[in-house]
Amino acid sequence: MGRRGGCVLNGCLTVLVLMLVLVCGVWVWLETAPDRNEDQARDNMENSVAESKDRLTRAAADGTLLGTEIDRSVRSMNKSAAYVRREGQRVTVTAELMGQGPGMFVGGTYVTGCYRFEVVARSVTADEVSEDSCRDLPAYRFRKPAEVAADVVVELRSALARGGLAAVQGAEVWGTAGVEVEDQETEGGRLTALVWLSEEDGGDEVCYEFRAQEKPRTVTAKKLQPDGCYRIQREQDARAEAARTAELDASAEAIERRLDRAVADGTLTDAEVKRALALPRTDSMGQPDADNPVALPFGTERSRTEVTLVAEVRPLDQAWSEGCYEFRADLTKQSVTRRATGRGCLNQLQ
Structure with missing residues (x-):
């Protein structure tokens, strides 16, 4: 029994020694x-x-x-x-x-x-x-924008000579502190970059337009008014709006033709209006989707000689956009006209 107790005691001492070594090691490490x-x-x-x-x-x-x-x-x-x-x-x-x-x-x-x-x-x-x-160094001030612009032109010329417009687009100079690219576009062998350059005090920024052209190989810089740095975005927005308007007008024209046929007899019933607006959009496979009409009615006004219909119109395909159109059917002349009234149809009849 004494021998077994001694083994237990020796084991405890071994554990204590190991724990002490571990604690000392952690302490030294810390x-x-x-x-x-x-x-x-x-x-x-x-x-x-x-x-x-x-x-x-x-x-x-x-x-x-x-x-x-x-x-x-x-x-x-x-x-x-x-x-x-x-x-x-x-x-x-x-x-x-x-x-x-x-x-x-x-x-x-x-x-x-x-x-x-x-x-x-x-x-x-x-x-x-x-x-x-x-x-003891003086407080840093950004260099004058015109001086920075001159450096940017030099670096872009080098990039253009080295790798064409692709190298200009990814040029290292665009990552320089105080040089912030607002927008870029490449068209007809020419790259245009609209860039903000920091003023000397690091506060306001000055807009510059840099143009790089492959034939003839040239790089130019021009100072613009502040809103000039948003020109490319404005042009893109204008093109997108024109495309959206064209899509919606194509749908409205199709509805107008259906209404025109319906009013040929000098009348336009609610059922005929419903059928005209039920023109189906096409699904992702190009097939008509009867559950997804091009137009949704928002209101109708009638008189003895005229029917005015306001409807929310969507593109014939699955593109996401919508616009409000007013259709006027002249029962006397047996003709229909249309006009866009805005993006939303709420309150159009008020």
């Missing part, structure tokens, strides 16, 4: 977690610096470095963009960059560093400088 998280955040920041340097190197490979290319290459943490100073062939870009690592709480661990990128011709260097170098 104690060292902040350092590991900060190391990870700093690694991520250094990777960001390397990526910014690579982007600047690629941008400067053609011997020029545009402001829009800098804005995409280096993104500062506390300011809208990096601070840029140009002196002859030398371009200096200063920015505060950030790295994020895992953390014990929501948000993770963050580290920041101030970096200075020096670009001379096609050579780029990156060095970490004191935090004061970033704190």
